[in-house]
Amino acid sequence: MLKNDIIKICFIGNPNVGKSTLINRLINSNDLKTSKDPGTTKNIEERSLVWNKKKFIFLDTAGVYKKKNFNFTLLTKATRLSQIIILIIDSTIDRLEKIHKRLASHTIKVGKGLIIIFNKWDLVINKKSTKKKMEKIVTNALPQVDKNRILFISALRDTKFNDILKDAIKIKSLLLHKVSTSSLNKWLKNAVKLNPPIKIKGKEIKFKYIAQTNTNPPTFTIFSNYPKKISFSYKRFLEKQLKINFRMVDVPIFLKFAATKNPYQLKKK
Numbered sequence: 596m597l598k599n600d601i602i603k604i605c606f607i608g609n610p611n612v613g614k615s616t617l618i619n620r621l622i623n624s625n626d627l628k629t630s631k632d633p634g635t636t637k638n639i640e641e642r643s644l645v646w647n648k649k650k651f652i653f654l655d656t657a658g659v660y661k662k663k664n665f666n667f668t669l670l671t672k673a674t675r676l677s678q679i680i681i682l683i684i685d686s687t688i689d690r691l692e693k694i695h696k697r698l699a700s701h702t703i704k705v706g707k708g709l710i711i712i713f714n715k716w717d718l719v720i721n722k723k724s725t726k727k728k729m730e731k732i733v734t735n736a737l738p739q740v741d742k743n744r745i746l747f748i749s750a751l752r753d754t755k756f757n758d759i760l761k762d763a764i765k766i767k768s769l770l771l772h773k774v775s776t777s778s779l780n781k782w783l784k785n786a787v788k789l790n791p792p793i794k795i796k797g798k799e800i801k802f803k804y805i806a807q808t809n810t811n812p813p814t815f816t817i818f819s820n821y822p823k824k825i826s827f828s829y830k831r832f833l834e835k836q837l838k839i840n841f842r843m844v845d846v847p848i849f850l851k852f853a854a855t856k857n858p859y860q861l862k863k864k
């Protein structure tokens with residue numbers, strides 16, 4: 596199996612939300628220790644699964660709740676090793692905590708795919724309204740998160756967890772997605788025509804050329820005469836359009852600006 600066929604997923608969240616229970620259910624075993632008391636998992640535990648000809652590696656982590664309990668070194672190590680982070684939240688909470696927002700925005704910032712799972716869904720009485728409420732709470736706090744990447748499950752009661760695995764496969768393929776240079780440049784021309792950047796001291800900002808310069812996460816570089824003068828809001832606009840146009844709303848992308856180069860020189864490299 597090629598390295599790119601392996602999907603590495605790190606499970607993070609507060610203590611006692613069911614991270615280890617969910618991994619046990621995914622691998623169909625009782626291998627990982629679970630308990631009604633928080634603080635059960637102390638170290639990173641690795642387990643694997645082959646599903647639909649794909650190999651998954653799951654990393655279980657110790658629960659985190661407050662800054663001081665935040666074992667940055669261990670958690671950063673686990674998240675760095677993965678391409679996808681699953682943030683597990685207890686369905687019975689009524690608001691997001693700072694730590695949830697921090698973990699989710701950190702995941703996106705470092706270019707990892709994110710899936711948010713509300714677990715213990717069996718304990719929720721009014722499922723329809725709670726689902727709507729939770730989706731709203733998450734997307735308000737984290738506008739970068741797509742509603743479709745929020746799942747509601749019961750690690751204890753559900754019998755199938757295919758949605759999680761399917762989502763992970765989709766995210767992984769998007770992280771490795773490559774867009775052709777010609778379609779990128781066609782898109783850039785149109786986007787700039789629709790909404791041109793404002794002038795800098797009377798001088799026009801020109802975008803000469805765009806190329807995809809990396810994957811995992813997809814990274815794009817736009818060559819411009821004023822790469823350092825592009826406003827944050829204009830960058831956001833381009834990022835958003837790029838994601839929508841090339842169907843990459845589910846993953847973080849990086850957009851960079853560099854000084855103009857001759858595109859033919861760039862190709863020769």
Ligand SMILES: Nc1nc2c(ncn2[C@@H]2O[C@H](COP(=O)(O)OP(=O)(O)OP(=O)(O)O)[C@@H](O)[C@H]2O)c(=O)[nH]1
Pocket residue numbers: 609610611612613614615616617628629630631632633634635636637656657658659714715716717718748749750751752
């Ligand atoms: N009702 C209900 N209980 C659950 C569910 N998933 C897990 N639990 C219970 O929640 C408790 C904690 O589960 P764990 O899997 O140990 O949680 P964890 O997130 O790994 O906890 P730490 O290792 O302490 O961070 C256990 O008693 C589980 O049986 C669920 O979907 N519904």
Ligand SMILES: [Mg+2]
Pocket residue numbers: 614615616628629635636655656658
């Ligand atoms: Mg655990």
